[in-house]
Amino acid sequence: MNKTKIWLTSIFSVSLIGFLAWIFLDTSPMPENGVVVLQEDLDEANQKSVLEKITEQVFEPEHLDTTDFERRVKALAHDSIPKPWQVFTVIPEKGALLPFHRIVAMYGNFYSKNMGILGRIPEDELKNLFQKELEFWTQADSATPALPAVHYIAITAQKDPGKESAYRIRMPEAQIQKAIELGRSMNGITFLDVQIGHSSVEREVPTLEKYLLEKDVHLGLDPEWSMKDGSVPGTKIGTMDAAEINFAIEYLSKLVKENGLPPKILVVHRFTRNMITNHQDIKATPQVQVVINMDGFGFPAKKVSSYRSYVGGMPVQFTGIKLFYINDTLDAPHRLMTPQEIFKLYPKPIYIQYQ
DSSP, X not given: OOXXXXXXXXXXXXXXXXXXXXXXXXXXXXXXXXXXXXXXXXXXXXOSOHHHHHHHHTXXXXXXXXXXXXXXHHHHTTTOOSEEOXXXXXXXXXXXXXXXXXXXXXXXXXXXXXXXXXXTSOHHHHHHHHHHHHHHHHHHOTTSOEEXXXXXXXXXXXSSOTTTTOSEEEOOHHHHHHHHHHHHHTTOEEEEEEOOBTSOHHHHGGGGHHHHTSTTEXXXXXXXXXXXXXXXXXXXXXXXXXXXXXXXXHHHHHHHXXXXXXXXXXXEEESSGGGEESGGGOOOBTTEEEEEEXXXXXXXXXXXXXXXXXXITSOOSEEEEEEOTTXXXXXXXXXXOOHHHHHTSSSOXXXXXXX
């Protein structure tokens, strides 16, 4: 690497830190161990977009539209200034889906009616419901096109230890391919979700490589089913550390770089503090966009509280929220959250999941 490239890399690294402190901002409390970080008033002369400066110095025309990226990310943060976002962001490579689309996903497993909507209703009915939800979200935010996604649990935790005593079962190729083809039939994408049980991220994610090499297939991790203490899955809520999540990010990044793929998305589920440990150490890359998805159920006020505490209050990069057709409607007011309610969250979720 010559001196000019080294200099540009240094400029980019310093500017990126400044961009983070400026762009992810909020006016609502973001508690982390009871501490709220405040930002000094900014001089108007220094409020010129840091990203614009980076673009002038580093980015070449073949990269993604950084001006549009900046505008959209600021909109997710409600264009607020008083408090800085507590972690990082990165500029994705060309072909990144976020935040240029709002992903609307249907979640579950074809073998089970209890794991989500994918296995609960016939395919024709599912597609009709899908179309309805897509139109619903596009109308709610016409500036952010709704992109359909199938979020399929490809590796499921189970109470039976199985032959390997791993307390997980891998879905057959035919079922995984069915999920991918369902996503494609709606001009959408597919997420393959991993519940590791007593196994590990390092062991399970590579088993999905042949599918992840497809440009429209992405990854999900569910810490709820990661049983570090040897408990049987489903008897308590599991946990996953940033180091495990970073393994998945690095693994996907390598696939993208070595195979000329567009950036991947990694969705990580969360609804308690301990489901993700050391969240501040999670490192997104230009090749992998990270979504922390609030997947707790309940009435709207309960979901808002969980989102603010464990997703908006413990940010990584992008955020999502899961809506439960059944469990969210059991208590008053017996309805799902509306887009208007969801858009008031900080930051606005860019990933919507239905179970």
